[in-house]
Amino acid sequence: MxxxxxxxxxxxxxxxxxxxxxxxxxxxxxxxxxxxxxxxxVPGAFELPLLAKTLSKTAEYDAIVCAALVVDGGxxxxxxxxxxxxxxxxxVQLETGVPVLSVSLTPHNFQPTPEHIAFFSGHFVTKGEEAxxxxxSLLQLGIYKRGEPAGH
Numbered sequence: 001m002x003x004x005x006x007x008x009x010x011x012x013x014x015x016x017x018x019x020x021x022x023x024x025x026x027x028x029x030x031x032x033x034x035x036x037x038x039x040x041x042v043p044g045a046f047e048l049p050l051l052a053k054t055l056s057k058t059a060e061y062d063a064i065v066c067a068a069l070v071v072d073g074g075x076x077x078x079x080x081x082x083x084x085x086x087x088x089x090x091x092v093q094l095e096t097g098v099p100v101l102s103v104s105l106t107p108h109n110f111q112p113t114p115e116h117i118a119f120f121s122g123h124f125v126t127k128g129e130e131a132x133x134x135x136x137s138l139l140q141l142g143i144y145k146r147g148e149p150a151g152h
Contacts, residue, residue: 004034005036006062009023010064011023011041012043012047013044014068015069017121018124019069019124022131023128024125025124026065026132028125028128028132030135030136040055048066048085053095059098062098067131068104069106069120069124070106072108089102099138099139103124103128107120
């Protein structure tokens with residue numbers, strides 16, 4: 001059976017050993033005969049909305065999933081970054097009509113210790129699975145048809 005749904009999965013490269021687990025979870029929860037997943041990497045979370053908008057304008061994707069781990073680096077407020085990114089992703093979704101989902105986590109206390117890496121890696125698998133379920137549900141609603149302009 002040929003893939004009937006095309007999904008863009010964009011992931012930030014910061015903490016890729018953790019963030020990449022969201023794609024593992026996403027793919028594990030999808031019927032890969034019915035979905036084709038194209039993967040894109042960006043440097044960090046701030047770049048997610050721009051690529052999501054660029055891809056959504058192509059009308060080639062049924063949905064776009066974005067994944068990032070935004071941590072407090074001590075220089076700026078990570079909650080500002082995460083809020084800005086999620087707001088940008090929501091704006092893309094509202095402007096284009098293409099469903100855009102966020103698998104972005106903003107832990108309050110992250111340190112790159114083996115315990116934290118293991119915990120958040122597992123959490124990203126779960127979040128990826130949840131994103132796959134959400135994509136499937138949204139597509140069943142039929143609110144967006146690939147190739148149709150937004151608002152039609």
